[in-house]
Amino acid sequence: xxxxxxxxxxxxxxxxxxxxxxxxxxxxxxxxxxxxxxxxxxxxxxxxxxxxxxxxxxxxxxxxxxxxxxxxxxxxxxxxxxxxxxxxxxxxxxxxxxxxxxxxxxxxxxxxxxxxxxxxxxxxxxxxxxxxxxxxxxxxxxxxxxxxxxxxxxxxxxxxxxxxxxxxxxxxxxxxxxxxxxxxxxxxxxxxxxxxxxxxxxxxxxxxxxxxxxxxxxxxxxxxxxxxxxxxxxxxxxxxxxxxxxxxxxxxxxxxxxxxxxxxxxxxxxxxxxxxxxxxxxxxxxxxxxxxxxxxxx
Amino acid sequence: xxxxxxxxxxxxxxxxxxxxxxxxxxxxxxxxxxxxxxxxxxxxxxxxxxxxxxxxxxxxxxxxxxxxxxxxxxxxxxxxxxxxxxxxxxxxxxxxxxxxxxxxxxxxxxxxxxxxxxxxxxxxxxxxxxxxxxxxxxxxxxxxxxxxxxxxxxxxxxxxxxxxxxxxxxxxxxxxxxxxxxxxxxxxxxxxxxxxxxxxxxxxxxxxxxxxxxxxxxxxxxxxxxxxxxxxxxxxxxxxxxxxxxxxxxxxxxxxxxxxxxxxxxxxxxxxxxxxxxxxxxxxxxxxxxxxxxxxxxxxxxxxxxxxxxxxxxxxxxxxxxxxxxxxxxxxxxxxxxxxxxxxxxxxxxxxxxxxxxxxxxxxxxxxxxxxxxxxxxxxxxxxxxx
Numbered sequence: 144x145x146x147x148x149x150x151x152x153x154x155x156x157x158x159x160x161x162x163x164x165x166x167x168x169x170x171x172x173x174x175x176x177x178x179x180x181x182x183x184x185x186x187x188x189x190x191x192x193x194x195x196x197x198x199x200x201x202x203x204x205x206x207x208x209x210x211x212x213x214x215x216x217x218x219x220x221x222x223x224x225x226x227x228x229x230x231x232x233x234x235x236x237x238x239x240x241x242x243x244x245x246x247x248x249x250x251x252x253x254x255x256x257x258x259x260x261x262x263x264x265x266x267x268x269x270x271x272x273x274x275x276x277x278x279x280x281x282x283x284x285x286x287x288x289x290x291x292x293x294x295x296x297x298x299x300x301x302x303x304x305x306x307x308x309x310x311x312x313x314x315x316x317x318x319x320x321x322x323x324x325x326x327x328x329x330x331x332x333x334x335x336x337x338x339x340x341x342x343x344x345x346x347x348x349x350x351x352x353x354x355x356x357x358x359x360x361x362x363x364x365x366x367x368x369x370x371x372x373x374x375x376x377x378x379x380x381x382x383x384x385x386x387x388x389x390x391x392x393x394x395x396x397x398x399x400x401x402x403x404x405x406x407x408x409x410x411x412x413x414x415x416x417x418x419x420x421x422x423x424x425x426x427x428x429x430x431x432x433x434x435x436x437x438x439x440x441x
Numbered sequence: 442x443x444x445x446x447x448x449x450x451x452x453x454x455x456x457x458x459x460x461x462x463x464x465x466x467x468x469x470x471x472x473x474x475x476x477x478x479x480x481x482x483x484x485x486x487x488x489x490x491x492x493x494x495x496x497x498x499x500x501x502x503x504x505x506x507x508x509x510x511x512x513x514x515x516x517x518x519x520x521x522x523x524x525x526x527x528x529x530x531x532x533x534x535x536x537x538x539x540x541x542x543x544x545x546x547x548x549x550x551x552x553x554x555x556x557x558x559x560x561x562x563x564x565x566x567x568x569x570x571x572x573x574x575x576x577x578x579x580x581x582x583x584x585x586x587x588x589x590x591x592x593x594x595x596x597x598x599x600x601x602x603x604x605x606x607x608x609x610x611x612x613x614x615x616x617x618x619x620x621x622x623x624x625x626x627x628x629x630x631x632x633x634x635x636x637x638x639x640x641x642x643x644x645x646x647x648x649x650x651x652x653x654x655x656x657x658x659x660x661x662x663x664x665x666x667x668x669x670x671x672x673x674x675x676x677x678x679x680x681x682x683x684x685x686x687x688x689x690x691x692x693x694x695x696x697x698x699x700x701x702x703x704x705x706x707x708x709x710x711x712x713x714x715x716x717x718x719x720x721x722x723x724x725x726x727x728x729x730x731x732x733x734x735x736x737x738x739x740x741x742x743x744x745x746x747x748x749x750x751x752x753x754x755x756x757x758x759x760x761x762x763x764x765x766x767x768x769x770x771x772x773x774x775x776x777x778x779x780x781x782x783x784x785x786x787x788x789x790x791x792x793x794x795x796x797x798x799x800x801x802x803x804x805x806x807x808x809x810x811x812x813x814x815x816x817x818x819x820x821x822x823x824x825x826x827x828x
Contacts, residue, residue, distance in 0.1 A: 165650050270479040272672040274704045282685045291683035364647045365704045408651040414614045
């Protein structure tokens with residue numbers, strides 16, 4: 144057997160299946176994070192370093208709406224999304240407008256925005272981690288496989304969010320216009336697509352997806368002003384692997400990253416697995432810098 | 442003078458220098474105020490502030506005929522060695538601080554010691570590593586008991602009273618985690634059980650499901666949480682229970698119960714067995730907890746009283762040395778303190794056998810069971826054993 148032996152009492156087929164499920168669940172959440180990140184880049188040519196902080200605000204939004212306002216989980220996530228889209232659009236219009244299509248200054252502006260948001264959260268919510276009650280208790284069992292029910296719910300909601308996004312981008316008029324802006328800003332402008340609307344919309348939508356990811360993950364992990372750093376890093380890895388600005392690329396790479404991490408930590412020490420992910424990223428940057436499905440403008 | 446208000450103002454200005462004749466003693470707090478270790482760092486910084494308030498309310502700290510107002514200067518080391526070095530330099534060379542409460546982590550304390558020892562800056566550190574205390578590091582003290590002191594008596598009790606055979610544990614992959622893994626492995630072996638599964642992970646990890654899946658597949662009776670920051674330990678408890686783990690969850694060292702309950706919820710933490718350095722029923726401890734809660738509006742972390750006591754002992758050593766400038770004399774007086782009445786009980790120094798220097802505080806500790814999110818004392822311990 145090529146796998147590392149860990150004693151005869153371990154059933155490898157079960158463990159592999161379990162790792163696949165865990166990997167797909169986590170991958171789906173990475174996907175949600177990375178799609179928003181890459182959408183903002185596609186529309187504005189802006190690397191949004193504040194993306195992780197919007198994830199954090201989404202987590203707080205869901206936390207306060209469920210525990211303080213007494214909403215149930217799904218409406219809380221929906222409301223968080225709506226607030227984030229509006230808030231993101233207003234921020235774009237009010238703060239980031241001068242940095243549209245200005246990669247370097249835009250990057251610096253979003254780093255500043257990230258610091259401001261994190262410290263505001265620290266001032267208002269304090270440094271202590273908060274616990275959001277689980278969406279569901281108990282486990283779903285498929286033969287010997289165990290899936291926490293709370294994760295089943297989260298996956299269902301994540302799929303729902305992605306399906307809505309797909310429908311919006313694919314079939315609605317503003318969605319198609321947004322894709323046109325991502326494809327080629329100038330041609331889109333010539334066709335009469337108004338950037339005045341689509342910059343704030345694109346940024347708001349990207350931010351909204353980060354907030355939804357945060358809201359969905361809040362009951363699985365904890366809620367604190369510092370939770371945004373890890374998802375931001377994962378979103379970076381995903382878009383580097385998938386190609387900056389490419390939504391299908393982010394989808395493929397998000398799931399692949401989740402699976403690679405899960406198999407990695409099954410077969411190796413978890414620190415080794417983390418190193419392996421970065422090795423893959425380095426190889427990707429050397430061999431195919433535009434990413435899996437990128438268009439080679441990087 | 443026409444305007445009586447201006448006159449009053451001038452009078453107040455004239456009186457000001459007299460009020461400020463009191464000198465200021467700066468106490469550094471180099472602790473973790475953000476990220477996973479923030480709960481400990483906050484508890485330590487707040488302990489120093491409560492102790493400072495106490496002497497300031499009494500008119501200041503009287504040393505060698507002078508009264509000093511104590512001021513706490515706090516910086517965040519983010520639980521990172523490089524950050525700790527930066528802010529330690531700032532404290533010592535710019536703020537001219539001679540006494541530092543902190544750092545929280547093992548790597549940070551080892552990183553700043555070459556500078557603090559050379560400049561005779563007294564440290565009160567939390568760092569769990571055995572290397573933090575040594576005969577050639579005479580300016581470092583540790584006011585909290587560590588795994589090396591508490592693990593054996595508690596593990597003997599866990600294994601005997603709970604019948605544990607195979608224990609699994611997850612550790613952060615750094616100085617603290619590696620050290621605690623070694624200590625625990627030896628302690629469980631000595632108690633007649635095994636630490637059968639060990640996993641190391643990077644400190645910022647939040648998803649433990651893959652690691653827990655692998656651990657549970659190998660069959661374990663209990664999960665040991667020692668060595669993990671409060672927030673991380675809470676996530677491990679939450680995710681282990683979500684995966685259907687039904688065994689015991691124990692935490693041999695590092696008080697973190699309040700934070701674990703905050704993260705994991707009351708249901709997931711029910712029945713968890715934890716180390717606690719405080720008996721909330723002890724009058725002196727209760728008094729400190731109340732003072733802390735009144736000032737900060739949230740319950741204190743279990744490490745906090747140790748640092749309150751440590752700071753008060755430091756003040757007492759300054760009084761006896763008759764100086765705040767000569768840290769060498771303060772250190773010698775600090776070492777001589779014996780039977781000091783602190784919020785934890787009667788305190789003295791120990792550690793010569795383990796570290797080659799008596800700079801480890803000798804304080805009582807306890808095993809508690811978590812019931813409805815609160816600690817209920819199950820056994821009382823000393824270094825000799827638990828009952």
